[in-house]
Amino acid sequence: xxxxxxxxxxxxxxxxxxxxxxxxxxxxxxxxxxxxxxxxxxxxxxxxxxxxxxxxxxxxxxxxxxxxxxxxxxxxxxxxxxxxxxxxxxxxxxxxxxxxxxxxxxxxxxxxxxxxxxxxxxxxxxxxxxxxxxxxxxxxxxxxxxxxxxxxxxxxxxxxxxxxxxxxxxxxxxxxxxxxxxxxxxxxxxxxxxxxxxxxxxxxxxxxxxxxxxxxxxxxxxxxxxxxxxxxxxxxxxxxxxxxxxxxxxxxxxxxxxxxxxxxxxxxxxxxxxxxxxxxxxxxxxxxxxxxxxxxxxxxxxxxxxxxxxxxxxxxxxxxxxxxxxxxxxxxxxxxxxxxxxxxxxxxxxxxxxxxxxxxxxxxxxxxxxxxxxxxxxxxxxxxxxxxxxxxxxxxxxxxxxxxxxxxxxxxxxxxxxxxxxxxxxxxxxxxxxxxxxxxxxxxxxxxxxxxxxxxxxxxxxxxxxxxxxxxxxxxxxxxxxxxxxxxxxxxxxxxxxxxxxx
Amino acid sequence: xxxxxxxxxxxxxxxxxxxxxxxxxxxxxxxxxxxxxxxxxxxxxxxxxxxxxxxxxxxxxxxxxxxxxxxxxxxxxxxxxxxxxxxxxxxxxxxxxxxxxxxxxxxxxxxxxxxxxxxxxxxxxxxxxxxxxxxxxxxxxxxxxxxxxxxxxxxxxxxxxxxxxxxxxxxxxxxxxxxxxxxxxxxxxxxxxxxxxxxxxxxxxxxxxxxxxxxxxxxxxxxxxxxxxxxxxxxxxxxxxxxxxxxxxxxxxxxxxxxxxxxxxxxxxxxxxxxxxxxxxxxxxxxxxxxxxxxxxxxxxxxxxxxxxxxxxxxxxxxxxxxxxxxxxxxxxxxxxxxxxxxxxxxxxxxxxxxxxxxxxxxxxxxxxxxxxxxxxxxxxxxxxxxxxxxxxxxxxxxxxxxxxxxxxxxxxxxxxxxxxxxxxxxxxxxxxxxxxxxxxxxxxxxxxxxxxxxxxxxxxxxxxxxxxxxxxxxxxxxxxxx
Numbered sequence: 001x002x003x004x005x006x007x008x009x010x011x012x013x014x015x016x017x018x019x020x021x022x023x024x025x026x027x028x029x030x031x032x033x034x035x036x037x038x039x040x041x042x043x044x045x046x047x048x049x050x051x052x053x054x055x056x057x058x059x060x061x062x063x064x065x066x067x068x069x070x071x072x073x074x075x076x077x078x079x080x081x082x083x084x085x086x087x088x089x090x091x092x093x094x095x096x097x098x099x100x101x102x103x104x105x106x107x108x109x110x111x112x113x114x115x116x117x118x119x120x121x122x123x124x125x126x127x128x129x130x131x132x133x134x135x136x137x138x139x140x141x142x143x144x145x146x147x148x149x150x151x152x153x154x155x156x157x158x159x160x161x162x163x164x165x166x167x168x169x170x171x172x173x174x175x176x177x178x179x180x181x182x183x184x185x186x187x188x189x190x191x192x193x194x195x196x197x198x199x200x201x202x203x204x205x206x207x208x209x210x211x212x213x214x215x216x217x218x219x220x221x222x223x224x225x226x227x228x229x230x231x232x233x234x235x236x237x238x239x240x241x242x243x244x245x246x247x248x249x250x251x252x253x254x255x256x257x258x259x260x261x262x263x264x265x266x267x268x269x270x271x272x273x274x275x276x277x278x279x280x281x282x283x284x285x286x287x288x289x290x291x292x293x294x295x296x297x298x299x300x301x302x303x304x305x306x307x308x309x310x311x312x313x314x315x316x317x318x319x320x321x322x323x324x325x326x327x328x329x330x331x332x333x334x335x336x337x338x339x340x341x342x343x344x345x346x347x348x349x350x351x352x353x354x355x356x357x358x359x360x361x362x363x364x365x366x367x368x369x370x371x372x373x374x375x376x377x378x379x380x381x382x383x384x385x386x387x388x389x390x391x392x393x394x395x396x397x398x399x400x401x402x403x404x405x406x407x408x409x410x411x412x413x414x415x416x417x418x419x420x421x422x423x424x425x426x427x428x429x430x431x432x433x434x435x436x437x438x439x440x441x442x443x444x445x446x447x448x449x450x451x452x453x454x455x456x457x458x459x460x461x462x463x464x465x466x467x468x469x470x471x472x473x474x475x476x477x478x479x480x481x482x483x484x485x486x487x488x489x490x491x492x493x494x495x496x497x498x499x500x501x502x503x
Numbered sequence: 504x505x506x507x508x509x510x511x512x513x514x515x516x517x518x519x520x521x522x523x524x525x526x527x528x529x530x531x532x533x534x535x536x537x538x539x540x541x542x543x544x545x546x547x548x549x550x551x552x553x554x555x556x557x558x559x560x561x562x563x564x565x566x567x568x569x570x571x572x573x574x575x576x577x578x579x580x581x582x583x584x585x586x587x588x589x590x591x592x593x594x595x596x597x598x599x600x601x602x603x604x605x606x607x608x609x610x611x612x613x614x615x616x617x618x619x620x621x622x623x624x625x626x627x628x629x630x631x632x633x634x635x636x637x638x639x640x641x642x643x644x645x646x647x648x649x650x651x652x653x654x655x656x657x658x659x660x661x662x663x664x665x666x667x668x669x670x671x672x673x674x675x676x677x678x679x680x681x682x683x684x685x686x687x688x689x690x691x692x693x694x695x696x697x698x699x700x701x702x703x704x705x706x707x708x709x710x711x712x713x714x715x716x717x718x719x720x721x722x723x724x725x726x727x728x729x730x731x732x733x734x735x736x737x738x739x740x741x742x743x744x745x746x747x748x749x750x751x752x753x754x755x756x757x758x759x760x761x762x763x764x765x766x767x768x769x770x771x772x773x774x775x776x777x778x779x780x781x782x783x784x785x786x787x788x789x790x791x792x793x794x795x796x797x798x799x800x801x802x803x804x805x806x807x808x809x810x811x812x813x814x815x816x817x818x819x820x821x822x823x824x825x826x827x828x829x830x831x832x833x834x835x836x837x838x839x840x841x842x843x844x845x846x847x848x849x850x851x852x853x854x855x856x857x858x859x860x861x862x863x864x865x866x867x868x869x870x871x872x873x874x875x876x877x878x879x880x881x882x883x884x885x886x887x888x889x890x891x892x893x894x895x896x897x898x899x900x901x902x903x904x905x906x907x908x909x910x911x912x913x914x915x916x917x918x919x920x921x922x923x924x925x926x927x928x929x930x931x932x933x934x935x936x937x938x939x940x941x942x943x944x945x946x947x948x949x950x951x952x953x954x955x956x957x958x959x960x961x962x963x964x965x966x967x968x969x970x971x972x973x974x975x976x977x978x979x980x981x982x983x984x985x986x
Contacts, residue, residue, distance in 0.1 A: 028679040032672070040935050047970040048935040049957040052727060052899055058869060058960075059809040060849065060862065062576040062587065069569040087811035123643070123835050130834040155833040159534040207561070290568040290607030292840020314675040315650040316643060320839030321811020326570065346567055402561045441549055446559035482562045491556035 013114045015277025015301030021197055021231055022307060026135045029310040038091055051089070059087050068330055069342075086325035092313040094121035095321075098328040102283070102297045105336055109263070110281065110299070112271040118305040120312070123294045123319050125237055128282040129200070130156045131308055132233050136198050137162055142190075144182070144199040144230065146174060148405070148453040148475070150207045153200055153235070164455030165196050166468075171379060171396055173203060173213035176220040183228045198231050203270065205238035205401015208453045208477040212242055212400035215268045222273040232279045234270045237287050238401040240343035241350045242266055246397030248367065248381070252355035254348070259337075262344040277301035285327060287402075288343055293323040350402065350481070353488075357404055357480040358397055360489050364496035370394055377470065378407065385500060392503055393476075402481035403448070408436075411472035413503045420472070429464040433474045436502060440476075445494040450475025530717055530751050531826060535655040538829040565594060565604035573603065573841075577849055580858030590848045601847065606840035612831035613824070614641025614816070614838060618847045622802070622816045625856060629782065630790040630800070636821040637796070640828055643813045643838050645755050645801040649720070650676045651830050652753050652799060655823075657682050662716040664702065664750070666694050668942045668954070670727045673720060673755075678946075685716060686944035691893040693731035694721055696740040703748040719750050723789060725758030725898015728942040728956040732762070732897040735787050742792050750797070754789045757803040757815075758898035760863045762786065763871040766878065766894040774868065778860035781867070786897075796820035799827075804846065806899070806960075807866060814838040814846060870899065870960070873967070877901055877959040880968045884975030886984050899960035902939075907953040911983050922953055925981050932973035 284296030380396030594603035659681035667686035688698035803815035939954025
């Protein structure tokens, strides 16, 4: 095994030089003196009076014991990892055994195409993405995003005066031709402004669109990123929540598939195509073990990893030692196979939930395949008010993640037409969308308003029209991750009742 | 109530009448002013409505978290007969109880309410801030708070004020942000108010190439690296200067509860027997004097419970807390849910406020012992002709001053070269110490004096004694002194 590893290392490519991507802020990060003397500590007989570390005898914890699923696999953090070290300051790199697990897991499951990639822990993907923006972007830069993007991701960079360049998506995710066109025409449309060099993409269960990008599409996108020298931030919290394409009428209780089959069915990560080290992968335990752990990791080239580490050392430091100790001991007990078993069961649960929600929609609306009808822009299925000819919204059943993204035909509502005619109303889509969201909320069902996911393109592009949004169209995001089946059904009933009223 | 929209950028909460007299736009950076509330977390305000079903956020259901139960053992602060306290908590499914199902899920940017309540009450007991709209919010440690505060209060090119020797990470953070540092002179009690006043009164925008600084970063107790502790009067004087020049203060106090018994050979000072005596023995905080609401106090559990928790909290006016929480929402969010629930169970359910103070009294005595050991070892082993120090009254650091001009090669070698020589010689002898130059606030400015920072927090008594013996040998060797 060792010999094969050596051969692999010898032939694997190394990441290319990425220093031209790093921003002024990060370029000027000095190495951390105090962390730099750690090398001296391993000298035989050395007594260190150098670092401000409290003595572990002064920590009040005597022991800790956790019980995890399955019940027979009881992990004791204090047996596998010394509590004294989990609770102490470190170099900022975090628990070595956890980093090693992440390394082995990445190698096995994500198979990076270049050789010298590295792992660095972070406090969850919001933190990870914030750090990437702080690594690569100058104030006033532009960032490439999906046509609809997670609002928290934007809130990270909006205060830096950064704007989005939204790229259209179809059922397989980002459209390569759209990306190519945006970049090819950049100089012409933005003379004197630096071309965007960072792409934020949620390629599995895109939030909010729910699309999952297959390998062939990824290769096309990667090649374009090589052509235009783009760094890809692969923001991937839902990687294991991948589902087959929904078939109308399929069982809402699908038979679970064996773990090996599940793993084989997974689409490849962008890392598999990454020969140059231009992908920074954001992996997190939030959706697989629990968001409260505030724990995840980057996979990045050595240059980026070093600068991200320097940033962490004088900012967030390492993630919570408790979270690290618990997760490290759990993963060590489960091993990679056990973790894959866990996520494959988890995926089964979310697949059921997706199907429950679609069933509920089918129970409350008449659902027809969009291919059979010609409504411009509608894909997947179209929902009609029962016993009418009135199409209200369409949706593409998600092939990943936790959300159904519904595309509403506002012009089917008399109230919307009223707003559209009113000269005093500058943005009828926004006003109607707000009203509709509030009506849903007042009827005791909360949805994700589509405007939350509109990429920020600057103060002068805030109306639907100015931002290039479609006329008479609005979106709502429905989550199937949290409620019980009964709650979900009730929620969809309320959803339908409001729609009947308003449209 | 309409969902918050993308058009709300630039709007910040109204300033409150009493106490927070500052108009936020004078002190907050553009980046901070632009931060808007999280759309989705605002929708969460609806969550209290009975019967509401949320299909709005991607919260995973707690049935999918694989951690079912946790048990920790900590020392009991109440029963002498039962020295160990066992705390356990499980994932029962919510319904009001703060359990693992809540701890393992997303929570808001100010942290879990139950723990925020504890630290708020604790802050009220310790500091009783003299204005009404103060609040607390959890943090992931003061290193992170410092970075966020710099970004909240400063633009690129601004200056901040801090002690002339300071925590190096703060400078590591400020530097790349394009923030410059103006170091303020210190004496053995720390920051000198006269120096602060002088620098501000004589600030020349042309010469400095920057507007007058409006942020002071100070570590008033057991200062890192000098170990200096500002007395009550010193703090009052500093606050007055801050008022005079309208300065906002970042009060970084990770060592506040490592205030020790006074150092004297006879050691006659009585040991605090209860929380009242303990609190009376402490130097008052800047927060306790903050009539204007111009202080952000950063507290931390790192030195008192453990750095790996990555949990602390800040106290400031409601207006500033709101901006801080907005920042959290789109970066680190909140401390680890596990850290939070552990702290809550120990502090609120296990020990209570009285028990926590008991723990802190215990720490006070531990650190007192350790300090006494290192000082005795220094008196025994270090050459008084060359090395001097002020006994620290708080924290974990001893700041040794070395009279480098007495070095045989002082005429031809630089301070930095000689500092390095002593550092390496000490390593050779088997002791690792920290160079004072690492902690200079204004890097690149030539220091006049040579210092080394030693900690007495981590090594055992025996190791400390040995280490100081080695250090003595190294210094004598470097200065060609007879043993």
